[in-house]
Amino acid sequence: MIRTYRYRLYPTEAQARALDFLLWQGRTLYNAALEQRITVYRETGQGVSYPQQWAYFRDLRHANPETLGQLNATSVQQLLRRLDKAFRAFFSRLRAGETPGFPRFKGRDRFHSLEYRHGDGCKLRFDPRNRTLFYIQNVGEIKVKYHRPVPDEAEIRHVVIKRRAHRWYVCLMLALPDPVVPLHTGPVVGIDMGLVHLLALSDGSTVENPRWLRHSLAQLRVAQRRLARRQKGSARRRKAAAQVARLHERVTNQRRDFWHKLTRQLAETYSLIALEDLTLAFLTTNHHLALSAHDAGLAEFQQLLAYKAEEAGTQVVTVNPAYTSQACSECGMVVRKDLSVRVHVCPNCGLTLDRDVNAARNILKLGVYPARTGPPERNVAGCGARALGSSPF
Ligand SMILES: [Zn+2]
Numbered sequence: 001m002i003r004t005y006r007y008r009l010y011p012t013e014a015q016a017r018a019l020d021f022l023l024w025q026g027r028t029l030y031n032a033a034l035e036q037r038i039t040v041y042r043e044t045g046q047g048v049s050y051p052q053q054w055a056y057f058r059d060l061r062h063a064n065p066e067t068l069g070q071l072n073a074t075s076v077q078q079l080l081r082r083l084d085k086a087f088r089a090f091f092s093r094l095r096a097g098e099t100p101g102f103p104r105f106k107g108r109d110r111f112h113s114l115e116y117r118h119g120d121g122c123k124l125r126f127d128p129r130n131r132t133l134f135y136i137q138n139v140g141e142i143k144v145k146y147h148r149p150v151p152d153e154a155e156i157r158h159v160v161i162k163r164r165a166h167r168w169y170v171c172l173m174l175a176l177p178d179p180v181v182p183l184h185t186g187p188v189v190g191i192d193m194g195l196v197h198l199l200a201l202s203d204g205s206t207v208e209n210p211r212w213l214r215h216s217l218a219q220l221r222v223a224q225r226r227l228a229r230r231q232k233g234s235a236r237r238r239k240a241a242a243q244v245a246r247l248h249e250r251v252t253n254q255r256r257d258f259w260h261k262l263t264r265q266l267a268e269t270y271s272l273i274a275l276e277d278l279t280l281a282f283l284t285t286n287h288h289l290a291l292s293a294h295d296a297g298l299a300e301f302q303q304l305l306a307y308k309a310e311e312a313g314t315q316v317v318t319v320n321p322a323y324t325s326q327a328c329s330e331c332g333m334v335v336r337k338d339l340s341v342r343v344h345v346c347p348n349c350g351l352t353l354d355r356d357v358n359a360a361r362n363i364l365k366l367g368v369y370p371a372r373t374g375p376p377e378r379n380v381a382g383c384g385a386r387a388l389g390s391s392p393f
Helices: 013-044 051-061 075-097 210-228 235-269 278-284 289-293 297-314 355-372
Strands: 002-010 113-116 121-125 132-136 140-147 157-164 167-175 187-191 199-201 272-278 315-319 343-345 352-354
Touching: 013 051, 013 075, 013 140, 013 157, 051 075, 051 278, 075 113, 187 235, 187 355, 199 355, 210 235, 210 355, 235 297, 272 297, 272 355, 278 297, 297 315, 315 355, 343 355, 352 355
Parallel strands: 187 272, 272 315
Antiparallel strands: 002 140, 002 167, 113 157, 121 132, 132 140, 157 167, 187 199, 343 352
16 A cells, blocks of 8 residues: 655755755756757657666766756656656657647746655654654755654655745655455445535535635635736736745645545445546536536545545445436436526425435445445445434534
8 A cells, every 4th residue: 555645844944945956956957858858869860768868967967066966866867767757658649649748848837846765865854852854965854744653664665855835845655554444334425526515425414615725715716816917927926926826735735634534534434435437527517517626626535535445444436427416316307407506306206405415316326236246234225315414524
């Protein structure tokens, strides 16, 4: 089992300058390697391989100890591999008859991270007062907000140092032993990732964004409108853009925190969770909807839920979302309604229900029937009949 733990770094001013310098050197090297590939191809018609580039840039690194030489050797290898991968993807898409974009030179705003192997130019350390520090070669020991400890049995495989909106983070990719999970005996649930609600559950309850997140989202929207009004290239626009980036970062972090807790709660409560298949949802809904779904970062929600479910022994199934919002979850009749209609009212059986909850009940049905191969004792239909608001959310 591979997990990523992310921690905020608090570099001193000098350390932040050193980190910025490393990132700059990383970007310079990446662009130089890209240029080398282009030039060699123009002059000889030949490609350049990763080993050839490594041999060249290894020497260049030794010859320039004050600049490229500040980069860790393994980081340089990772950068060259990143470029190699971009080229391979480019050519394989070309061969497949597609029209891929050529690998791009990285501008200042498009290069945010450096990769390391743990113990090679970087290391998690604890000082004598048991404070947590993250050591980076040519930068020093940086203060870490160590909000959750790396488990003793974890092996740190891979490290990514990232800058996001002037903040620094370290991501540790951990290899953990697969958990031994007990058989989950909780109820089953269908979840609609809503239009009206953030989530609607088939038991009739709904989940909304918490107030503090809604507040940040509103602030972000205001800042985005301000940015749109500013003149391109002006100092005021740059300032507005920095503010949007900062708020964006805050929303992302708040949402991630909220979803960590929510997905854990869901996985601990339910033994089976049925969801819409998002890739299909993007295809079947209109453009506007697909965008808003994307905006809510629902793919991230599903990914987090999959992690928590794996740890809790919960089964997650995805279903084709076609008709889940239109069909009546009681009698199956298709009741057409456009996006503005928030309540499902069935002219056939009289069912009256929040449209998203109706969708969640359909999702549950679709998710449960193919999965039901075991003995029929577990009363699946009974779940949808639970009283409104009886869920722990
Ligand atoms: Zn009906």
